[in-house]
Amino acid sequence: xxxxEIITGIALIGIIIIPFFLHHLKKKKKxxxxxxxxxSLAKNEDSIISKKDFWRECYAIGIDENSKKLLYIxxxxxxxxxxxxxxxxxxxxxxxxxxxxxxxxxxxxxxxxRIDLVFTFNRADLSEKTLxxxxxxxxxxxxxEIPLVEKWMAIINSNLKTxxx
Numbered sequence: 001x002x003x004x005e006i007i008t009g010i011a012l013i014g015i016i017i018i019p020f021f022l023h024h025l026k027k028k029k030k031x032x033x034x035x036x037x038x039x040s041l042a043k044n045e046d047s048i049i050s051k052k053d054f055w056r057e058c059y060a061i062g063i064d065e066n067s068k069k070l071l072y073i074x075x076x077x078x079x080x081x082x083x084x085x086x087x088x089x090x091x092x093x094x095x096x097x098x099x100x101x102x103x104x105x106x107x108x109x110x111x112x113x114r115i116d117l118v119f120t121f122n123r124a125d126l127s128e129k130t131l132x133x134x135x136x137x138x139x140x141x142x143x144x145e146i147p148l149v150e151k152w153m154a155i156i157n158s159n160l161k162t163x164x165x
Contacts, residue, residue: 027057034060034073037082041071045084051155053148056139061131061152068159072131076138085129091122093156095149096130112136115145117152 031054038060042049047064049071054060058076063069068087073080098114115134121127134145 030057034075037073038062038071041073041082041084042069045069045071047071047084053152055133055144055148059133063155063159065159070156074132076132076135083129083131085119087156087159089121089123089126090119090156090160092120093153093160094118094120095153097146112142115142115149117149117156 034054034057035052038049038052042062042064045064045067047067047069049062050065052060052062056076058074060071060073062071064071070083070085070087072083072085074083075081094117096114096116096118097112098116099110099112101108102111103109112134113136114132117131117133119129119131121129133149134142
């Protein structure tokens with residue numbers, strides 16, 4: 001092997017690897033900004049995030065298990081949605097999976113349109129609150145949202161149980 005082949009090989013590897021590296025850096029930078037937004041929301045609510053998740057580079061959720069506050073950010077729509085929910089006012093948390101059956105040549109296919117976390121409050125003057133985890137009008141298919149929403153429902157419900165004790 002001569003130096004020209006080695007340099008050409010290294011250049012080709014670089015051309016292949018650099019886009020992945022740049023995408024990774026962009027994703028990390030966006031996640032760091034999202035974390036700052038979530039921490040800023042927590043600060044405004046006098047909370048400290050003890051658990052958090054980010055997905056689709058558009059959504060963030062976190063909880064302060066000491067003050068029992070849930071914090072949520074959705075930047076997918078034209079307007080940014082920032083929500084804080086006091087879990088001491090929540091009666092119940094449930095998942096709403098809006099799906100439909102579509103006929104295909106080999107049978108039926110279930111298509112998921114939306115996945116939401118819905119909060120019912122223990123006060124009649126507070127209406128239900130819905131936090132979007134997935135919307136088919138924005139993304140083609142769910143990508144890990146089902147286990148994620150189930151995880152957060154379990155976290156929230158365990159905090160609701162400690163509220164009632």
